[in-house]
Amino acid sequence: MLDIQNLQVIFGTGRLQVQAVKNASFHVEAGESYGLVGESGSGKSTVLRAICGLAPISGGHVRVDGKEVTTPRGKAFYRTIQMVFQDPYASLHPRHTVDRTLSEPLAIHGVKDAETRILQALREVGLGPSFRFRYPHQLSGGQRQRIAIARALILRPKVLLLDEPTSALDASVQAEVLNLLEDLRHKMGLTYILVSHDLAVVAHLCQRLLVMRNGESIEETTSAALRSGQASNSYTQSLIEASQGFSRDAPQPASSLAT
Amino acid sequence: MAGAPSLSQPSGWRAWLLSPEPGSRWQARLGRFYLGWRSFTRNPLAVMGLGVVVLLILVAIFADFIAPYSPVIGGDLRTQRLLPPSETYWFGTDDQARDIFSRVIYGSRITLWVIVLVALIATPIGLLVGTVAGYLGGWVDTVLMRITDIFLAFPRLILALAFVAALGPGIENAVIAIAITSWPPYARIARAETLTIRNSDFIAAVKLQGASTPRIILGHVVPLCLSSLIVRVTLDMAGIILTAAGLGFLGLGAQPPMPEWGAMVATGRNYLIDQWWVAAMPGLAIFVVSLGFNLLGDGLRDVLDPKAAK
Amino acid sequence: MTKPLLEVEDLRVRFHLRTGTVEAVRGVSFQLGRERLGIVGESGSGKSQTGRAILGLTPPPGEVLAKRLTFDGIDLLTASKRTLRTLRGGRISMVMQDPKYSLNPVMTIGEQIIEAYQAHVKASRAEAHDRALAMLEAVKMRDPGRVFALYPHEVSGGMGQRAMIAMMLVTEPDLLIADEPTSALDVTVSMEILRILDEFVSERGMGLIFISHDLKLVSSFCNRVLVMYAGRVVEELEAKHLREAKHPYTQGLMRCLPTLADDVHPLPTLNRDPSWAL
Ligand SMILES: Nc1ncnc2c1ncn2[C@@H]1O[C@H](COP(=O)(O)OP(=O)(O)OP(=O)(O)O)[C@@H](O)[C@H]1O
Ligand SMILES: Nc1ncnc2c1ncn2[C@@H]1O[C@H](COP(=O)(O)OP(=O)(O)OP(=O)(O)O)[C@@H](O)[C@H]1O
Ligand SMILES: [Mg+2]
Ligand SMILES: [Mg+2]
Numbered sequence: 089m090l091d092i093q094n095l096q097v098i099f100g101t102g103r104l105q106v107q108a109v110k111n112a113s114f115h116v117e118a119g120e121s122y123g124l125v126g127e128s129g130s131g132k133s134t135v136l137r138a139i140c141g142l143a144p145i146s147g148g149h150v151r152v153d154g155k156e157v158t159t160p161r162g163k164a165f166y167r168t169i170q171m172v173f174q175d176p177y178a179s180l181h182p183r184h185t186v187d188r189t190l191s192e193p194l195a196i197h198g199v200k201d202a203e204t205r206i207l208q209a210l211r212e213v214g215l216g217p218s219f220r221f222r223y224p225h226q227l228s229g230g231q232r233q234r235i236a237i238a239r240a241l242i243l244r245p246k247v248l249l250l251d252e253p254t255s256a257l258d259a260s261v262q263a264e265v266l267n268l269l270e271d272l273r274h275k276m277g278l279t280y281i282l283v284s285h286d287l288a289v290v291a292h293l294c295q296r297l298l299v300m301r302n303g304e305s306i307e308e309t310t311s312a313a314l315r316s317g318q319a320s321n322s323y324t325q326s327l328i329e330a331s332q333g334f335s336r337d338a339p340q341p342a343s344s345l346a347t
Numbered sequence: 348m349a350g351a352p353s354l355s356q357p358s359g360w361r362a363w364l365l366s367p368e369p370g371s372r373w374q375a376r377l378g379r380f381y382l383g384w385r386s387f388t389r390n391p392l393a394v395m396g397l398g399v400v401v402l403l404i405l406v407a408i409f410a411d412f413i414a415p416y417s418p419v420i421g422g423d424l425r426t427q428r429l430l431p432p433s434e435t436y437w438f439g440t441d442d443q444a445r446d447i448f449s450r451v452i453y454g455s456r457i458t459l460w461v462i463v464l465v466a467l468i469a470t471p472i473g474l475l476v477g478t479v480a481g482y483l484g485g486w487v488d489t490v491l492m493r494i495t496d497i498f499l500a501f502p503r504l505i506l507a508l509a510f511v512a513a514l515g516p517g518i519e520n521a522v523i524a525i526a527i528t529s530w531p532p533y534a535r536i537a538r539a540e541t542l543t544i545r546n547s548d549f550i551a552a553v554k555l556q557g558a559s560t561p562r563i564i565l566g567h568v569v570p571l572c573l574s575s576l577i578v579r580v581t582l583d584m585a586g587i588i589l590t591a592a593g594l595g596f597l598g599l600g601a602q603p604p605m606p607e608w609g610a611m612v613a614t615g616r617n618y619l620i621d622q623w624w625v626a627a628m629p630g631l632a633i634f635v636v637s638l639g640f641n642l643l644g645d646g647l648r649d650v651l652d653p654k655a656a657k
Numbered sequence: 658m659t660k661p662l663l664e665v666e667d668l669r670v671r672f673h674l675r676t677g678t679v680e681a682v683r684g685v686s687f688q689l690g691r692e693r694l695g696i697v698g699e700s701g702s703g704k705s706q707t708g709r710a711i712l713g714l715t716p717p718p719g720e721v722l723a724k725r726l727t728f729d730g731i732d733l734l735t736a737s738k739r740t741l742r743t744l745r746g747g748r749i750s751m752v753m754q755d756p757k758y759s760l761n762p763v764m765t766i767g768e769q770i771i772e773a774y775q776a777h778v779k780a781s782r783a784e785a786h787d788r789a790l791a792m793l794e795a796v797k798m799r800d801p802g803r804v805f806a807l808y809p810h811e812v813s814g815g816m817g818q819r820a821m822i823a824m825m826l827v828t829e830p831d832l833l834i835a836d837e838p839t840s841a842l843d844v845t846v847s848m849e850i851l852r853i854l855d856e857f858v859s860e861r862g863m864g865l866i867f868i869s870h871d872l873k874l875v876s877s878f879c880n881r882v883l884v885m886y887a888g889r890v891v892e893e894l895e896a897k898h899l900r901e902a903k904h905p906y907t908q909g910l911m912r913c914l915p916t917l918a919d920d921v922h923p924l925p926t927l928n929r930d931p932s933w934a935l
Contacts, residue, residue, distance in 0.1 A: 100811075133814065173552065178547055179552055180549055181549045187375075193556040221374060222369065239556075255840050261699070270922065285844060285847075286844075286915075292915040292920070292924070315920070317917075330845045330847075331844045333873050334848060539763075546810035
């Protein structure tokens with residue numbers, strides 16, 4: 089479904105130039121759910137943004153269904169791939185009702201039966217029609233994230249890019265959203281790429297995952313391996329250890345030992 | 348309506364307006380408007396300002412019925428010239444024996460017309476220049492903002508004078524001159540607002556739905572800039588009225604015998620000591636309307652743009 | 658034990674809204690020494706409002722009432738605006754929940770840290786510049802020099818969060834209220850941030866209020882934990898004993914976390930009992 093090869097992303101010029109993604113490669117099958125984990129600032133979000141055209145591709149290949157993506161992306165691309173952002177408070181337009189938010193993509197793509205599609209989209213994410221004309225400030229964090237998911241799904245994409253969809257939500261709402269995502273994937277046969285810093289969340293939703301550090305992919309592994317605590321790479325190992333919780337006498341992390 | 352607020356059940360239509368789950372687009376919009384209206388009305392000065400502005404509009408519409416005399420044709424120059432305020436001539440008469448009250452009433456039309464035209468010309472220009480510059484960035488931003496800076500560098504009245512001098516005196520030219528000189532601050536405000544929202548996730552989200560740049564600017568960026576702009580334009584109205592009056596005063600705006608307030612003050616200047624009402628009455632009208640717009644603007648700011656209120 | 662750093666007794670935060678009065682915090686009491694106190698609870702339970710009330714940052718329609726609210730002997734309820742301003746950001750700091758929202762979008766990260774520093778410490782610009790860089794390095798930024806010159810939208814979610822922490826720690830406060838400081842950080846970096854906070858607590862004697870919805874993290878990092886529900890503290894316990902919590906709400910919160918140890922599909926969700934809110 090999605091094939092990324094030697095992806096490179098460069099931001100800025102001169103002294104501020106940075107290779108946010110130096111070399112990332114992975115392949116996602118249709119219907120699969122694929123995880124991206126790694127250090128903060130390692131370029132996970134940038135990979136997702138590069139796929140959907142919000143960040144420049146400076147090198148390498150991004151292929152969707154075997155076809156290289158074009159810049160700028162065409163409308164057909166956006167009907168195939170959609171994205172859900174991390175912060176539900178920032179990703180909805182504060183002056184638009186839920187109705188307006190959901191009808192915008194339909195209007196852009198000239199979809200006819202907007203009325204039924206909006207109601208259906210709301211139902212899919214477990215919200216009733218009573219939510220249709222609310223403004224974002226009338227919604228809780230979890231409800232906002234559901235609306236963001238509904239907006240991403242309303243064009244019936246095949247791939248959903250999820251950038252830390254639950255990190256701004258509390259434990260009980262996180263569970264609801266994770267269950268919803270899993271449900272939707274089974275019902276609609278969606279393909280997910282999930283970025284998260286919570287290994288347990290990634291292991292819960294994904295079968296395979298890629299570990300990134302400093303702009304490079306360093307290891308591809310499986311949830312099963314994560315659960316059993318096996319990792320060939322020392323960084324992955326330290327991630328697994330760190331996810332056990334804080335410990336005051338833990339050894340210093342790999343980065344400072346390496347020097 | 349007394350009692351603990353948490354206990355008082357809103358009555359039928361208010362419950363409908365304040366419903367947390369509106370049933371239609373209109374209900375949601377009206378509910379929002381109603382909430383704004385409620386916090387607006389809590390500020391008595393703002394309501395007074397609104398009252399003045401509404402009065403101005405009503406007076407302008409119904410000038411024909413309110414004004415007892417003609418604003419341009421005077422009475423008998425020998426007996427009715429420069430009469431003090433009385434029961435027949437409420438505001439007195441001027442040097443052409445015209446009723447000042449009627450002139451002030453008709454003058455409201457000119458003032459309103461100036462305000463509406465300036466608002467209709469300057470606001471969209473400022474909004475468009477600012478949002479386009481802020482959203483696109485790069486060289487578009489640089490070019491547009493340099494142009495804005497050039498306009499901003501001149502004092503408004505001086506620039507308006509230059510325009511009128513070039514275009515010839517007259518109320519239309521005065522309006523154009525004022526409009527041309529008043530958009531730059533709006534462009535700056537709109538640009539500043541745009542800069543803070545252009546990188547937000549909800550803009551990225553519409554981009555991801557394949558929205559075109561004009562669609563993003565008009566449908567998603569402009570609505571967020573609009574409220575601070577409306578506030579600013581309302582607050583500026585006082586200045587616009589004064590500029591129009593100033594041009595009239597200098598003889599570059601409305602031409603005689605049009606009952607423009609500024610021009611009226613100018614003729615009254617000659618009789619300031621002995622026949623004070625000739626200048627004072629139109630001056631008072633200018634003062635009241637400017638104050639009204641200022642109060643209204645302050646009140647609107649509290650409702651529309653809470654972060655600027657501090 | 659010496660006098661506590663912060664004493665809060667019967668803290669209430671009310672919002673008088675057009676639709677009625679909302680009591681976001683309803684009678685919270687606790688004392689904080691030079692230690693790590695965790696506050697957990699679901700979204701909307703009043704965690705952030707508790708923190709904001711201590712700093713006097715309750716948003717406009719809100720009203721703060723308390724029997725007692727003192728910081729190091731200073732009564733925060735009656736203190737003058739001036740005193741509060743010098744305390745805030747100087748001796749008491751708060752890392753806001755939404756870093757991208759709280760950072761100024763049109764000012765570089767470095768400038769913002771310098772501004773925060775110079776507002777409370779008399780220092781030359783060069784000094785402030787060095788402090789800011791050092792602080793960015795302390796929060797484990799790769800290439801602090803570059804991050805210094807970036808605008809908030811040019812940094813990753815986790816980097817923004819760390820920038821905010823750097824900004825709040827640069828004045829070396831006595832009390833830090835950290836509202837979800839690590840929610841956007843990967844586990845290894847978040848451990849390092851916690852280690853820095855831990856250093857401030859154990860070496861400089863800073864008091865720390867750590868607001869989070871990550872129960873696992875709180876139970877391993879803090880000394881004590883307050884569990885909040887609907888504006889009240891429903892349970893206060895030693896952090897290590899969080900797993901043996903009595904309150905059904907705390908137990909429910911623990912259960913709905915996915916874990917690496919077992920694979921449950923679907924995850925259990927929380928069934929709220931209206932009596933908890935009483
Ligand atoms: N618009 C931009 N301009 C300049 N640099 C950028 C821009 N966007 C991202 N970067 C840089 O790219 C790098 C990777 O950022 P990215 O957001 O992909 O990290 P991430 O892996 O998602 O981290 P986190 O887990 O903290 O969200 C960072 O160093 C960041 O500063
Ligand atoms: N400005 C406001 N006006 C009215 N109510 C408010 C306002 N700010 C907060 N509240 C209410 O106060 C309650 C507590 O909010 P608070 O932000 O403290 O929650 P929280 O525990 O920090 O949640 P989260 O985990 O989502 O950050 C919420 O129910 C909210 O609706
Ligand atoms: Mg990210
Ligand atoms: Mg909070």
